[in-house]
Amino acid sequence: MPDPRFFEDLGPVPLAELAKLGGAELSDTIAAERLVRAVSILAHAGPDTVTFLADRRHLAGPVGAPGACFVQARDAGVLPEGCVALVTASPQGAYAMAAQRLHRPRAGGSEARATDVEVEEGAVLAAGVVLGAGVKVGRGTRIGANTVIGPGVAIGRDCEIAANVTIGFSLIGDRVRILAGARIGEPGFGATAGPKGLIDVPQLGRVIIQDGVTIGANTTIDRGAFDDTVIGENTKIDNLVQIAHNVRVGRNCVMAAHTGISGSVVIGEGAQFGGRAGVADHVTIGPGARVGAAAGVMKDIPAGETWGGMPARPIRHWLKETAWLARMASRKGAEGKGTGE
Known part of the structure; x- marks a missing residue:
């Protein structure tokens, strides 16, 4: 339900x-x-x-x-x-x-603060913050100007939420940092054929952000289609990262800027992603795996391995292939000059 x-x-x-x-x-x-x-x-x-x-x-x-x-x-x-x-x-x-x-x-309402919110002592709300019905904000949490918290959202203690953030359909732990402009809990991308063309598939899940997570500026984390999107404890996410619906990220993971994680990906604890890495849907990334910058992951990566390239493969294979291609290109260039081409 x-x-x-x-x-x-x-x-x-x-x-x-x-x-x-x-x-x-x-x-x-x-x-x-x-x-x-x-x-x-x-x-x-x-x-x-x-x-x-x-x-x-x-x-x-x-x-x-x-x-x-x-x-x-x-x-x-x-x-x-x-x-x-x-x-x-x-x-x-x-x-x-x-x-x-x-x-x-549930509708968000137009009032700056609904009547049934619970804000614990010591929480600080800057100018223009909007809290929807049933919102809970823990002690010591600070929320920046013009941030909008949708109905039912629960935010833990000692969190830092910057200006112009929107959060909906989410349960957030303690000591979470969310930087300016992040969008948490928007509907995931799901469309299918309907009687008169494409229709959106309602996204009925949530976002669960566990303790100690950092989420960068303008990063987007979509709510689940039915199951939850989960970000594990102490995971650190850079600016401009996209995490799609139903993704499950383990503890202590790192994602550099412009990483894109497609729907229903499972990421093990301690995995690391270089900038602009991309992962196709329904892929599993093993614990401790590392994905190189700009890599395109199309299939599962075993625990502890480092992959790179497009499509991504074990890093040694990719480096050998890259070196071989460079040698072949140099040789062809030298042959062309020798024949006057």
């Missing part, structure tokens, strides 16, 4: 309505009036939720007990027992329509 601090529940809704929204056909018309309260991913689904299956490979992992599932016709027979199939050509698009119907982000 999406965190009620950040999302309003608009259900329950009968399956027949969700099927109509998503252009799906109910496999069991008797279940048309069955009520659904929430959307869920397959692993966490329960009997009062609706999920989707776009790839049979997802059945190899954890599977809950969904009440209903948007699915293509060819996969309707592989659903768990008791799950009603909602047959559609675009399961994820139908799921997105259902999510929009069942959940809505």
Whole structure:
């Protein structure tokens, strides 16, 4: 279930309505009036939720007990027992329509400070700070001018949050530093085919920032699509870094400026990233691994290894290839001069 601090529940809704929204056909018309309260991913689904299956490979992992599932016709027979199939050509698009119907982000409000916020003694709020409903700010935390904290956000003690930061859909630990212009908790990038073209997939997760993390100026950390985006303790993130939805970063990691981490990447403890490094989605970076500057990581990196290049590969291989190419280029150039070319 999406965190009620950040999302309003608009259900329950009968399956027949969700099927109509998503252009799906109910496999069991008797279940048309069955009520659904929430959307869920397959692993966490329960009997009062609706999920989707776009790839049979997802059945190899954890599977809950969904009440209903948007699915293509060819996969309707592989659903768990008791799950009603909602047959559609675009399961994820139908799921997105259902999510929009069942959940809505809580409104931020226009007042500088809502009436039900909790600001502990010793916290300092500069001019122009906006606190949404249900916000909690810990003792000794300092928040800079014109920063906006969205509804339900909890910020720990002794944090330093600079000016012009926006934070939403987030739970933040103690001693966290967030520099000017950072954007925490914006919706991750997710789009899919809908009945009339591309539609956004609602992002119903959170951002969890653990103790001692530093986040640089103008860095963006997206909230999860359903699971959380997590930044581990004492991780240090430079300016202008992009971390996408569902990413999980371990403790004591370092990311230099312009690093880009795509969705659902898992990063082990102590990993290091040079400037302008990029990581493709669903990649795992092992503990203690190092990624060279401007490297493009397209596949998993084992623990403790150093990779570089594009596409990234073990650093020794990349350096040898680079040296060989330089020698070949020099030789060709010398041959060309010798023949008068």
